[in-house]
Amino acid sequence: MLTTVSSGSAALGTSATVPAVSAPTRLRLPDLLNTTDRAADAVLSGRYDRLLRDLPEDERWYTRLDGNDELDVWLISWVPDRSTELHDHGGSLGALTVVSGALTETRWDGEALRHRRLSAGSQAAFPLGWVHDVVRAPGPVIGPTLSVHAYSPPLTAMSYYEVTQQNTLRRSRTELTDAPEG
């Protein structure tokens, strides 16, 4: 989508056309939601059963299902009590679809931490600046807890955050990485 922005004097007829981008990618959050939805269907259809045969029971596990210059897609297996940390996704947009089991997302909304449960079939989208933590939802489950995640551009860096005693968000560090936290 292009947005025309007028600048200077209209009488002079000066104007500039600038792209209305939210990230350095042509993809948008609905594209990523659609991508994770289709990948979740592929997981449920058994396409990746070979990868899921020997999932570790006490370690978070992930593998890249697809990737190119503008998008990468990950399958993550979640285990109990393996919190990530509050993090962003650097300059990438992101989305997830829960394949099986349930996740709990804790998100900083600018003033407080908000929690929501994402059960099988639920989706979530992460615009730029989205700071959250994702864990396996508490409670007994039958079978693995799986989710599919997509990022565009592919992840290259993430920052980590902590909530201060003044109830503000403090960025504690930034790491170069191409592996998802969730």
Ligand SMILES: [Fe+2]
């Ligand atoms: Fe995340």
